[in-house]
Amino acid sequence: MHCKQWIFDMDGTLTDSMTVVWEGAPDALLRRYGRTPRGDLRATLLNMGMQEGAQYLIREYGLPLTEESYFSVMREVIAELYETVELKPGVRTMLAKLQAEGARMCICSNTWAEQCRTVLTRLGIAQYFSFIVEAQGVLHKSHPEVFFECMSRLGGADPAACAVCEDAVYAAATAHKAGYYVIGIADRTSAADEPEMRRICSQFVPRWDMLDWTRV
Structure with a gap:
């Protein structure tokens, strides 16, 4: 196994939360304030950070909210929805194998670190990850700096020997252009991007138990 550092997105990559949480939360928040979500809302928000x-x-x-009060309300909504989230098939076995192989792993997510930690702890996999990086602001996944920071903190220096695991095409494209070994995972919310994901990813898998270990 040539990839010794592994950078995982959480939502849609390790967990089934893209549909449950990130499609549902904005709608739920807007309805709290009597607003009707427009039909293009989900597509618009998909490539945005928090x-x-x-x-x-x-x-x-x-909305009658400041950014600060918005996040307070949104975190309440999201926390409730995350209680129903489960792992994608094959995640537990994959992480255990990576740990046994001596790989170092982290989470790089648009979701705030505290919420990631809560979810991963409830699901029993938090112990596999050395740290969690919030991909916000200047560290947004549309720029490669966030992946370089993660790789460096994991002890790596060669992007080609560092796996970036993603379900979102914009993040996968950023990592691909920066020279990382990109593993794409299928998710219902990004099904339309599958042809492009297959083109830019080193591997694209429908589920984690179909990962080709001979290529990583």
């Missing part, structure tokens, strides 16, 4: 999404919803839907 802060950018907050600014968009406050502005476009005239």
